[in-house]
Amino acid sequence: MHDGIINILVVGIGGQGVMTAAEMLARTALSQGYDVKKTEVAGMAQRGGVVSSHVRFGPKVYSPQIDAGEADLLVGFEAAESLRWLPQLRPTGVAMVNTLRIAPPVVSAGLYDYPVDPISELAAAGIEVHAFDAGAIAEELGNAKLINTIMLGAISDHLPFPAEVLKTNIIEGFRAHKPKLADINAKAFDAGREAGHVRAFSQRPAAQTS
């Protein structure tokens, strides 16, 4: 955090729910009295392209964009995408990464290689990395679309407001619009929160105590 502004970068692939997750974070920050801006670099993202959503909140936010090297928290919905955005993260930043690997057609066709171990590459940069298989948790809970809520649960203890505040905001949203999905999303949030601590491959730089 610099100047009281929190910078969160949510990244993944079009269709994964990146923008929805960023929206939940932004709305929750707004409910906590922060000034908030959220912006996407999505382009034609619906067509399987790269999506990165910037969420900034604090006492007063001017530019909606997170500068290179200024993100406090990187939330990666896919392994290689998390690595792609590493330069956006501060040296003291935290990366919460879903280990899911989605190879695009250009990789499948053999034109490019998928990185062998993106998580280790992230860790080698000396940042705090937490990585876990959000898809496996979603499968245990019986719905692949829960990855979004699982990832939000996973980062909920890295935010300047209590995890319960984010959880309540998410679940209330479901109660209002899709009540049938409220309970399962509450479970997904808790499972993600636990995974962020326990199940994850975690590396904390020695100098850090968070």
Place this chain on the structure above:
Amino acid sequence: MNAVVHAQTESRHLLSGNEAVARAAWEAGVRVAAAYPGTPATEILENIALYPNIYSEWSVNEKVAVEVAIGASLAGSRALAAMKHVGMNVASDAFMTQSLAGVVGGLVIVVADDVGLSSSQNEQDSRYWGRFGHMPILEPADSQEAYEMVKRAFPLSEEYETPVIVRMTTRVCHVKAMVTVESQRIEHRAAGFQKNPQRWVMTPANAKPRLPLLHERDRKLRELSERVDLNAIFPGGDRRIGFVTAGPAFMHVRETFPNAPVLKLGFSCPPPLAKIRDFASQVETLVVVEETEPLLEIEIRAAGLDVHGKDILPRFGELAPSVLRPAVKPLLGEPYEVPKRPGVNVFPRPPTMCASCPHLGPYFALSHIRNLNIVGDIGCYTLGAGHPWNALDTCTCMGASLSMAHGMDKGRGESDEKKSIVAVIGDSTFLHMGMQGLLNMIYNRGNVTVLLLDNRSVGMTGGQENPGTGQDLHGLPAPRVDFAKLAEALGVRPERIRMVDPYELPTIVKLVREEIKMEEPSIIITNRPCSLTDRFERLQPYTVIDDKCTGCGNCIDLGCPAISVARRETVTAKSGKSKELVFAHIDANTCTGCHMCVGTCAPEAISQPQPQNRTIWIQPHA
């Protein structure tokens, strides 16, 4: 979709710039709103459609949208038209003259410039239109300002009897930020059209007397620009550099240089030159930060002031803090080094067509036929230029495919002698501006094979409706154009109008081969809906039977994202040549069971676990 429709006065909401424009239009008493979808402006009309008491429509193109708004204004209603930057080019014929004639009900044109080209074919600065068409421009920097400025634009338009441009950029349209709702709707009753031929019939004799009035209006607007509170100084203690800026660039300037004085131009055209002169006298160096062209910079320099602008800043793209810092710091005598960041090497992930996209079949066909020049258009099918099809050779602007193909036919060069010219266009683009090209080609005895890829949707912008879908902006049933009859009416011979199911690969390959041989225009019309819309029916996924897969790789060439390479093997053929085999895998979560890939598989290795009846909706006149 959006709770802000019922928002209480003084409540706070997280709104995109586009959502803020819609709320403001409703509060301002707008009675008619029209647009053609285009990133990043599409959501303006989608949101306006949610509010009561506004007639709103998807028009067939931006010129039509502006003309609809002009008509409503002449009837005394407040009216709004919204479009992306390139839409302004299409609409310009209408507003260039209406600006001279003037307006009655407030007429606001909201234009969204795609600064940074996230989803456009060029990056153009719509602020030129204000100068060219003698119209004032308001430039919001975020959602709150978009909300406030759109509300102010209507009385401004009425007082000065001019269309008003609200110039947004992607970084206002699509940024969500806090908006405090100030009020509820205030109705503005329309008096009805008052006949006045000298005013509204723009013959030369009637238009000429308007010219001095236009320039008198310009003078009054310049005076207003000097005193209006939208042009305001944000004081700062560090007077070494003073910034003149507008739009979202203001936010970047404040973020990067929080202690510098800033003259923010919310009313940027005509610019307040006296105010700028006064501001310049209060700072050591004046820097103009504007996206994207040096418009203010040139006007300020012409007023005799020393100013930095594009001499230190890029002429294109967003002027984000990461751009401003290295450009401006040297002026302060503070050399700036870009901090070293860890380098990463990750494959590109270009946008691609979707699983079971009905464009995949035609592109599979085009990529397998030699000696074609394929003239493309604007839409998802532009992606056909990419991997693995490489089957699109040009893309310029909405509707250009047919007319450019006609020109390419008539202007054939040496290497084109044995080539066939194909134009590829989608349903909405055809109706927007493409059908004139077909009419022209017929009239002038051209010879182009047209592929009209009708997916019943404006796909790239998110699946909006058009006159070919059978539904309107509100999702209500609407008259649906019959493309085959339309093509026939424009002059294509009925024998040369071919309807085809794009999933039937052998058929579509055969049809294209047949039609390119014809010495006259022909049109091949596909008939499957966009797989992202509700019209698409998802069926059971297919799988690859490993024992049967021979590794020919044909299905991979289809480019369906549900099909990937399972493994590769190099084998030695009888001839002694080594050959790479590519074995396929179909992802069950992505596959929608469309069966298109079955047509690529000779050994019948692609199967559905439980075959089921497919719904095929070939039109009756097929």
